[in-house]
Amino acid sequence: MSNLSLFKPFSLKTLNIKNRIVMAPMTRSFSPNGVPGDNVAAYYQRRAAGEVGLILSEGTVINRPASSNDANVPRFHGEISLAGWQKVINDVHAAGGAMGPQIWHMGVMDNHHSGWKPLTPFEGPSGINRPDNTNGLAMSEKDIADTIKAFGDAAADAKRLGFDTLELHGAHNYLIDQFFSANTNLRTDKYGGQTLAERTRFAVEVIKEVRKRVGEDFPLIIRLSQWKPYAYDSKMANSPAELEAWLQPLAEAGIDIFHCSQRRFWEPEFEGSDLNFAGWAKKLTGKATITVGSVGLSGEFLAAFKGESSQPSSLEELMRRFDRGDFDLVAVGRPLLADPNWVTKIKEERTGELKGFSKEALAELL
Numbered sequence: 001m002s003n004l005s006l007f008k009p010f011s012l013k014t015l016n017i018k019n020r021i022v023m024a025p026m027t028r029s030f031s032p033n034g035v036p037g038d039n040v041a042a043y044y045q046r047r048a049a050g051e052v053g054l055i056l057s058e059g060t061v062i063n064r065p066a067s068s069n070d071a072n073v074p075r076f077h078g079e080i081s082l083a084g085w086q087k088v089i090n091d092v093h094a095a096g097g098a099m100g101p102q103i104w105h106m107g108v109m110d111n112h113h114s115g116w117k118p119l120t121p122f123e124g125p126s127g128i129n130r131p132d133n134t135n136g137l138a139m140s141e142k143d144i145a146d147t148i149k150a151f152g153d154a155a156a157d158a159k160r161l162g163f164d165t166l167e168l169h170g171a172h173n174y175l176i177d178q179f180f181s182a183n184t185n186l187r188t189d190k191y192g193g194q195t196l197a198e199r200t201r202f203a204v205e206v207i208k209e210v211r212k213r214v215g216e217d218f219p220l221i222i223r224l225s226q227w228k229p230y231a232y233d234s235k236m237a238n239s240p241a242e243l244e245a246w247l248q249p250l251a252e253a254g255i256d257i258f259h260c261s262q263r264r265f266w267e268p269e270f271e272g273s274d275l276n277f278a279g280w281a282k283k284l285t286g287k288a289t290i291t292v293g294s295v296g297l298s299g300e301f302l303a304a305f306k307g308e309s310s311q312p313s314s315l316e317e318l319m320r321r322f323d324r325g326d327f328d329l330v331a332v333g334r335p336l337l338a339d340p341n342w343v344t345k346i347k348e349e350r351t352g353e354l355k356g357f358s359k360e361a362l363a364e365l366l
Contacts, residue, residue, distance in 0.1 A: 002319070003315055003319060003346055003347070003349070005020075005319070005322060005323055006019060006020045006021060006319070006322065006330065006346070006347075007019045007020070007347055008020065010053065010328065010329065012219050012256055012257065012288060013216075013217045013218065013219045013256065014164070014217050014218060014219065015054075015098065015164050015165050015219045016098070017053040017054045017098045017164075018051070018053050018096075019051065019053040019343070019347075020053060020322070020328065020329050020330055021051075021052055021053045021054075021329075021330055021332060021343050021346075022052070022053060022054045022055075022056060022259075022290055022292075022329050022330065022331040022332070023047050023052045023054070023055040023056060023331070023332065023333075023336050024056060024292050024331040024332060024333035024336075025056045025057060025058050025059055025102040025167065025169070025223070026058055026333055026334075026337055027058050027059055027070075027073065028040075028043075028058050028365065029070055029072040029073055030043075030072065030365055031072055031073065031074035031075075031081075031084070032071070032072055033071060033072075034061070034068070034071065034072075034073065034074055034075035034078070034081050035074070035075070035080050035081050035084050036060075036074045036081065036084035036085060036087075036088055037084060038087070039365050040074070040084065040088060040365065041084070041087045041088045041091045042091070042365075043365040043366075044057070044088055044091065044092050044097075044099065045088075045091040045092055045094070045095045045097075046340035047097070047336055047340050048091075048092045048093075048095035048096060048097025048098075048099070049095040049096070049097075049340070050336075050340040050341040050342065050343055050344050051343040051344050051347065052097060052336065052343050053098065053329075053343075054097075054098050054099070054100070054164070054165070054329070055092060055097055055098070055099040055100075056099070056100055056101075056102050056167050056221075056259075056331070057074075057088070057099065057100070057101045057102050058073075058074065058102065059073065059102045059103075059104035059106075059169050059174075060073070060074040060075060060076040060085070060101050060102060060103065060104060060154075061073060061074070061075050061076060061077075061104050061105060061106065062076060062077060062103060062104065062105050062147070062150040062151055062153070062154045063075075063077035063078070063150045063153060063154070064105060064123070064146070064147055064150050065118055065119050065120040066118040066119070066120045066121060066122045066123055066136070067104070067105040067106060067118075067150075067175075068104075068106055068118065069106055069109040069110070069111065069112045069116075069117075069118065069122070070112050070114070070116065071114070071116045076101055076103060076104075076154045076157065076158070077150070077153065077154060077157070082157055082161065085101065085161055086161050086162075089161055089162050089163050090162070093162070098164040098165075099163055099164060099165075100158070100163050100164055100165035100166045100167055100221065101154075101158050101163055101166055101167070102166075102167045102168075102169050102223070103151060103154045103155065103158070103166055103167065103168055103169065104169040104174065105147060105150075105151070105169075105174065105175040105176070106122075106174050106175060107122065107123070107124040107129065107136075107173070107174050107175030107176075107177075107178045107184075108122045108123065108124035108127060108128060108129040108134075108135055108136035108178065108184070109122050109129060109135065109136070110129065110135060111135070121136050121137045122135055122136030122137070123136055123137050123138075123139045123143060123147075123175075124136050124137075124138070124139065124175060124178045124179075124184060125138065125139060125178050125179045125184060125185040125186070125187050125191060125192070125202070126138050126178075126184060126185060126186040126187060128183075128184055128186075129173060129178065129184060130173070130183065130184065130228070130230045130231075131183050131184075138187070141189070141191075144191060144202065144205075147175075147206075148202075148205050148206050148209050149209065151168070151206045151209060151210055152206075152209040152210055152212065152213040153213075154166075155209075155210040155213045155214050156213040156214065158214075159213075159214045159215075159218055164219075165218070165219045165220070165221060165257075166210075166214075166218075166220065166221065167220075167221040167222065167223055167259060168203075168206065168207070168210065168220070168221070168222045168223070169223055170203055170222045170223055170224050171223045171224050171225035171259075171261045172225050172227075172228070172229060172261065173228045173229055173230065176202065176203050176206065176222075177224075177225070177228075179191065179199055179200075179201075179202040179203060180196065180199050180200065180203065180236060180246070181199070181228070181236060182194075182196075182199070182236075183228075185199050195245070196236055196237060196242060196245060196246045197245040197246065197249065200246060200249045200250060203222075203249075203250060203253075204249050204250065204253045207220065207222070207250060207253035207254045207255055208253050208254060210254070211253065211254035219256045219257065220254055220255050220256050220257070221255070221256065221257040221258075221259050221290070222250060222255050222257075222258060222259065223259040223261055224247075224258060224259070224260060224261065224277075224281075225260075225261035225262070226262075226269075226277065227261075227262070227263060232263065238270075239270060240270060240280060240284060243269075243280055243281070243284060244284040244285075247281055247284060247285050248284070248285060251285045251286075251287050255287065256287060256288065257287060257288045257289065257290060257328075257329070258278070258281040258282075258285065258287055258288075258289045258290070259289075259290040259292065259331065260276070260277035260278035260281050260289055260290065260291060260292070260327075261277070261292055261293065262276060262277050262278075262291070262292065262293035263293050263294065264293050264294045265278075265291045265292060265293035265294060265295055265318065265321075266293075266317050266318075266321075267293075275326060276291060276293075276321070276326065276327075277291070278290060278291035278292075278326065278327040279291075279321065279326035279327060282325075282326065282327060282328070288328040288329065289326075289327045289328055289329070290327065290328070290329040290330070290331050291318075291321070291326070291327040291329075291330055291331065292330070292331035292332075292333070294313075295315070295318060295330060295331070295332050295333075295335070296312060296313060296315060296318075296332060296335045296342070296346075296354075297311070297312065297313055297334055297335060297356070297357055311356040312335075312351070312354040312355070312356060315346070318330065334357040334361070335354070335355070335357065337357070337361055337362075337366070338355050338356075338357045338358075338361040338366065339354070339355045339366075340366065342354065342355075
């Protein structure tokens with residue numbers, strides 16, 4: 001099966017990219033004191049030169065004292081950090097690429113293995129990051145309002161610096177996702193609720209603020225997941241109706257593209273259909289979607305941290321679903337982390353040159 005349809009251009013509002021391949025956001029922790037340096041800029045520029053259609057940055061945190069649990073994760077606030085991001089986007093554009101930052105607040109976190117801690121306690125909807133694990137404070141309504149503004153400030157800076165889009169990190173048990181989940185959002189005020197639809201309120205207010213700050217033509221992406229790092233089989237939406245009740249308010253608030261995180265893209269989201277998460281999101285909302293999850297590799301991402309290696313795998317099932325119209329874009333993580341020229345090799349069908357992935361690739365910016 002040909003991969004050529006992956007190399008059709010894609011346009012949405014002011015975003016114009018050369019192909020359908022997205023570099024997935026992957027935390028790298030190579031930004032001392034939150035400042036991305038020349039090595040980070042060169043890392044992303046190599047992917048742009050290697051024909052990635054759209055680069056989504058590693059998560060980069062908003063201006064809240066406890067938005068991060070890692071001193072080496074980049075910040076998207078402050079003059080020095082933003083100057084670093086200015087060089088990143090200038091270098092990516094110089095190589096012919098397009099890019100958006102992934103805007104992030106981690107929420108309530110476990111303490112980092114380094115021992116570093118933020119100046120104030122972690123914050124989240126209810127002070128927990130999984131059932132019965134309190135390691136932070138429940139946010140007041142003022143905390144929530146200030147956090148919404150901080151997301152808006154970061155979005156405005158992304159547009160001002162010249163980024164082509166931005167992604168809100170609403171997945172994987174970080175702050176926005178902690179508001180979505182009944183396991184971590186125990187609030188009884190307007191930001192809580194018994195239903196998933198009710199618990200979208202925080203995300204909706206973030207999206208509306210971001211949309212107000214960047215205007216109608218700037219494309220907005222949100223990354224979502226059903227699974228949690230503490231529960232791989234978790235599902236917040238157990239049916240298409242529940243999924244629609246979750247996603248539709250986000251679409252109406254201003255989201256243009258849903259980035260649907262799965263551990264394995266080929267797994268169906270619900271019984272009775274082979275549609276995956278991204279396929280259902282597109283069907284239910286009519287919005288563009290990005291699929292992701294072990295694309296091009298034999299093993300899944302989290303196993304890599306345990307030392308499991310992965311080998312290149314066929315894209316045939318991916319292409320079957322893509323050509324059927326299930327999703328619009330395909331996010332690739334580990335293959336691009338290990339090889340900046342992965343896209344070029346796929347385009348030129350140089351499959352014999354594709355590399356596998358091992359956790360050693362996490363230790364440096366290749």
